[in-house]
Amino acid sequence: MSQPARLQPLIPRRPPIETTLFDFFKVGPGPSSSHTIGPMKAGNDFLERCRALPDATLARAAAIHILLLGSLSATGRGHGTDTAVLAGLLGTAPEHCQPGMLSALAAHPEARHGLRLRQWEISLSLADITFGPVLHDAPFSNTLRLALVDAQGQPLLEMEYYSVGGGFLQWKGWTPPEHGHPVHPYGTMRELHEQLDRTGLTLHELILENETAITGMPRPRIFAQLEDIMDAMYDSVRRGLSASGRLPGKPGVWRKAGGLLERAKNQPYLVDRFLGKLNAYAFAVAEENAAGGVIVTAPTCGAAGVMPALLYAMRQDLNIGERALREGLLASAAVGFLAKHNAGIAGAEVGCQGEVGVASSMGAAMLAHARGNTARVVENAAEVALEHHLGLTCDPVGGYVQVPCIERNAVGAIKAYNAALLATCEEAHQHLVTLDAAIRAMGETGREMSVKFKETGEGGLAVSIVEC
Ligand code: SF4
The missing domain is CATH 3.30.1330.90 (D-3-phosphoglycerate dehydrogenase; domain 3)
Incomplete structure (x- = not known):
């Protein structure tokens, strides 16, 4: 039986991606x-x-x-x-x-x-x-x-x-800084697959080789900085879990992460315990972010809870080793780079599909890669997670990154987990929609989205909730 053609978008060739890991994952205040x-x-x-x-x-x-x-x-x-x-x-x-x-x-x-x-x-x-x-x-x-x-x-x-x-800054007259060029250039997922096929490298190896070529950083330095990034993510989970009280700002939102974790631990079913903990971890970081605490952009502050929640759960609850976690993080970066390069990752640019949607897509890729799946499965996991965030608007109530943002991070983490599960349980070649197609759809949807739904607080939930 012939295999179904994958739905590829018509994407004109663009310059290759030159975003670096530590431009992308940044430690800073929410x-x-x-x-x-x-x-x-x-x-x-x-x-x-x-x-x-x-x-x-x-x-x-x-x-x-x-x-x-x-x-x-x-x-x-x-x-x-x-x-x-x-x-x-x-x-x-x-x-x-x-x-x-x-x-x-x-x-x-x-x-x-x-x-x-x-x-x-x-x-x-x-x-x-x-x-x-x-x-x-x-x-x-x-x-x-x-x-x-x-x-x-x-x-x-x-x-x-x-x-x-994502914390990137430009100015009038800005030109990209001088740096090296990737040894394995790609601008789309399709081109990334071509490079993987040509070189025989794994996804995380390719990202590492490009990073060294662009920045000149030797591998031990990259690993040391990645460890700092992962530690900052774990710290933000722990700080959020141990904090209590109300978040700053008019809505008076209560911090819930610690309570969610306690109740998750007492759930009678294993699956509820795991998903409940994942929710709590995501709340912990999103609440830290809302309080102006130090988090890691992944890809942004508003969506900073998704990746650490998954990383923390993979380490604490799924017993995935440090090396696999690091490799998963590198694979997730490829997804974030592609989304940034071909659509956007700012709520003000494309709505929340570019923030929590991309975070969820990165998280799905990280989990699938850390569990030893092929690049095709990793792509499918990322695609599923992104596809089911398409059209998501940015409508923070009162202009605070709290409602719907905090819960949305938890839902994004759970969706990432399910997307990775779906992708690993299906026949990879039967998956129709490509990540390039989903990213392209996100870009188009974002461009057509009314500005009311792009981080201005003038539409959606932001105006549906009575004065808070
Ligand atoms: S709703 Fe807007 S501010 Fe909140 S996480 Fe999404 S993109 Fe960020």
């Missing part, structure tokens, strides 16, 4: 990679640029004007964008942000902070930050403008930054 990590990096970058100005210019500096636009203006208060930019300007990089630092800044909005520019100092407060119009006419929805001005308000240095999702 609750939103676009709204916290990206803006914090912008503040930090602007600080460095100011410090590089000549003495004659710095001597005239009197103030810094900060204008948040688009979705940063619409939901920036709930997401803590103002505190993130301020922390960046005060010299904090996301990877060095201590848990609680942003909430400490938010607790004193009128407090003035001295910003050192070599021997000069100017003062800055949260109250100086302007939430501008919710216009979407800039090249990217998450836009912020920073200006160093003199006493007359004349600009000495102006920058327009774009927080393009």
Whole structure:
């Protein structure tokens, strides 16, 4: 009997993927990679640029004007964008942000902070930050403008930054930094399969070889950094499980992770115990993220609960060894790279299908790969998880990354588990839809999606729930 043709999308050839592992998996403060990590990096970058100005210019500096636009203006208060930019300007990089630092800044909005520019100092407060119009006419929805001005308000240095999702930052006139090129170039899953067939490498080996070629990092350094990423993920699960009380913000959402875990342990059936724990792990990280705690973007802050929940469960409950976990994480990165390259991973760009949907797809790939499945099965697992998130909107209630985000992370983790199960139990060649097709559908759906459903808090659940 002839085998059914796989449903391949018509994708014009694009430049190969050059995203690196540690651009993608970033440790930083929640609750939103676009709204916290990206803006914090912008503040930090602007600080460095100011410090590089000549003495004659710095001597005239009197103030810094900060204008948040688009979705940063619409939901920036709930997401803590103002505190993130301020922390960046005060010299904090996301990877060095201590848990609680942003909430400490938010607790004193009128407090003035001295910003050192070599021997000069100017003062800055949260109250100086302007939430501008919710216009979407800039090249990217998450836009912020920073200006160093003199006493007359004349600009000495102006920058327009774009927080393009997953904590990635660009600016007006940005060009990609110089780096090496992948030794096994691919821009789609189909091309990735071609490279795997040509080289005979496993998926995780290929990702490693490309990483070294692009960054110049030797393998032991990559492994050490991957371990740091995994440790940061495990820490975020543990911190979330032991925290209690209400999350910050008007909705007054209770932290549930610890209670969910206790009740999961007492379930009479094994399957309920496992799935209940997976829920609790995902809640733990998503709640940490909502509280502004330190998490890992995977692919974003809003969706940061899915991957650690699976990783923690694979280690604690499924007894999968460290090496297989690391290899699974590398395989998951390939899925995240493909989604970012061909569609998008920011809620403001494509809705939540690009955040929790992609996280779930990555998680399914990680589990399937760690259990020793072929690249075809890994692709199918990723495809199933993504396909059943297509069309998912981004509609955070009150602009806080809490409702529906926290539960959505748990549901995304469970869907990832089921997608990996489905893919490993079916005949791989009978699976019709390709990952490329699902990613393409996500991109198209995201582009057609009304801006109301893309992280502006102006549609969906965000307006269906009475004032909270
Ligand atoms: S709804 Fe999804 S995309 Fe939107 S903020 Fe929440 S987790 Fe992020």
